[in-house]
Every structure is written in structure tokens, then in C-alpha cells.
Amino acid sequence: MALTPQNNDAFIREVDDELRREQMSHIGRRYGLWIIGAVLLALVAFGGWTWWQHHRNTVAGEQGEKLAVALDDVAAGRSAQATAAVQALTTSDWDAVRATALLTQADLLLGKDDRKGAAAAFAKVAADDSLAQPFRDLALVRQTAVEYDGLAPQAVIDRLRGLADKDSPWLGSAGEMVAIAYLRLDKPQQAGQTYRLIAQTESVPETIRARAVQMAGSLGVDAAPTPAAAR
Template sequence: MAITPQSNEAFLREVDEELRRDQLATFWERHGRWLIVGIIAALSLFGGWLYWQHHREQVAGAEGEKLADAYRALGEEKTQTAQPVLNSLASSSRPGIRASALATQADLLLEKKDTKGAAAKFAAIAGDSSIGQPLRDLALVRQTAAEFDTLRPQVVVERLRSLAVKGNPFFGSAGEMVAIAQLRMGRRDLAGQMLGQIANDPDVPATIRQRTVQMAGAMGVDAIADSKDNKSQ
């Protein structure tokens, strides 16, 4: 009996399908177990990632509550209650929590007149690259203020050079310390110029501006007038 083209085509399809089934069965026998292992591993990793994310959120919330409790204790003058909490949070894996705890510890040390200990806490924040730059800059300013009397004037100028510029959020505080350091170095010209810029900068807090005017006046420099002259040139 002759095979028609239609039946021949059907036969070839059956052979092709049978061959594919055999190939699939062979492939599954050889690699099926590893495919299952791979899928389970991928699902486990994904589940672990979800758990880690959830755990991070829980830890962040718990640490935030602990920090708030510490602040409440300090507000009630219960320093002994707050200290252990701050100690634990000072090593937190979350930069914001860690920075807040360290800064609070530094403030408590300043209240005890321990400027060296406070400066070390601020230095830890300033040198931590995982903490946001604004917090690091603030810590650097406060560190320098804490140890200002023990630093060589040139160290103060170099340390705060990048912050003692108009437009920087800490221009007033950093510039004031730089100006005093310049005076100690005998650079009245640079100090007067810096004081003038601070005194005439509306973005600088009024208390600092008033203080720089008084400082400039004490050294015979009209800070506001000088600053206006510099603007007009």
C-alpha cells in the first residue's frame, strides 16, 4: 500500500514528536534534579531577600523607638537610663541612628566639660562615609569647636576651609572660627575680610552676624562697611 503525501507528513510529525519526547525524557533524567535544585535555591534566595527587607524595616522602627525613649529619658534628666540605650545605638548599622546617638553622647560629654571625649564622638561622625554629608559637616564644625583651644590655628583654617565659604550652610560657624584662627596667625587682613563677609550675609544666623560685627569692631574693622565695599567692586 502506497503512502500518500498526507499520510507521509502525518507519519513524520509522529516521528518528530516521539523524538522530542525521547529527548525531553533524556534531558530530564540528566538535568531534572539540578533544575529542581536551582529553582528551590532561587526561591530560597528571593524569600531570604524579602525576609531581610522586612527585618530591616522592623529593626529601623525598633531602633527609632529606642532613640525616642532615650531622648524622653534625657528630657526627664534620667541620664543613667538613656546612656545604655545610646551606647547600643552608637554602633547601629543604620547611619542616621548611629549619627544621632553619637552626637547625643557628645553633647552629654560637653555638659561634663569633657571636650576631648566629645570631640572624639564628633570625629567618628565626620569620618564615617556612610553618613550623609550635611551631618558629617556639622559634626566637623562641632568637633573643631570642642577642641578649638587645643588646635594650632593653621589646622583650624585647613580643616574648615571648604565650609568657610559663602553659600555653605555652616559658613557662619566655620567662618567665625577661621577668622579667629587667622587673627592668631597675625592675618588681620584675612580675618577682617572673613568677618565682613559673615556680618553681611543674610543667610547667616543673626546671633553670629552680630558677634562678628562686635569682633570686627574690637579690632578696628568696620565689617559691614568693608563687606559692602567688596560687593560693589
């Protein structure tokens, strides 16, 4: 007896369903262990990654606390106690901790009047391209300040040119050193313009801006703050 269209469609669906079940059963028999293994491996990998992230965050927190204690020791004059703690943190995997520890180490050397050692320590940070640029720039400014008396004026200008800029957060410190270097080169106009830039940049601390106004005025340059900077 011939099948009606409805019976034919039902028969085809039953055949398709049975074929799918057979295919899934075949896949399960052949690849079941592999699939289970892959799922377990993915779960283990995810669990390991989660643990590692937690571990890193825990270590970072512990190192941050140690650094804070070391900085408190430095501020309190307990340099011997701080030195050991800071030294241990100079190899930290966390850039901010490592950079701060290295900068603090340089400051401790400076506190012992070891200017050569301090300058070398600052130079090491300034040259470390694995650290964020603000740490490197700060180290360069500090290195230059330590070495200033022994540097040729043009060397100071060349070294700090990019930091004695309106958009630089180090304009105050770097700019003053550059301005003095211009004076040592007998270039009062360039020195006056540098002081003027310092005086009229709002982000520079007020004490440095006030000093820059006076220095510029002594060089015949009007460095009075603009209305925007005076607010």
C-alpha cells in the same frame, strides 16, 4: 505509495513533535530532581531575602524609636538614663542611628564638662569614613568648637577651610571660627571677608548673618546683604 507534499509536511511535523516529546522526557528523567531542587532553592533564597529585609526594617524602626526616647531623655536632663540607651546604639548597623548615637554620646560627655572626652568622641565620628559626610562634617565642627581655645589659629583655619565655604551648610559655625582665627593672626582683612561671606549667604541663619554684618563693619568691610540675600 509516495507521500504528497501536504502529507510529507504533516509527517515531518509529527516526527518533530515526537522528537521533542522524547527529548523533554529524557531531560525530565535525567535532570528532573535537579530542576526541582534548583527551583526550591531559588524560592527559599527569595523567601530568606524577603524575611531579612523585613527584619532589617523592623530592627531599624525599633532602634529609631529607642534613639528618639534617648534624645527626649537628654532634653529632659535624664542623662544617666539616656547614656545607657545611647551606648547600646553606638554599634548599630544603621549609619544614621550609629552616627546620631555617637554624636549624642559626645554631647553627654560635654554636658559632664569632660571636654577632652567629648573632643575625642567627636573626632572619632569625624574620622569614620563609613559614615555619611554630613555627620562627619558636623562632628568636625563640634570637635573644633570644643578644642578651640587650645588650637593654634592656623590649625583652625586649615581644619575648617573646606567648611567655611559658600556652598557648605556649616558656613555659619565654621566661618565664624575661621574669622576669629584670622583676627588672632592679625589678619583683619581676611577676617572681614569671611564675615562678609557669612553675611551674604542666604542659607546661614539670620542671627549669625546679622552678627557677621556687625563684625565685618567693625573691620571696615561692607557686608550689607545683597538684594538677593536680603529677600
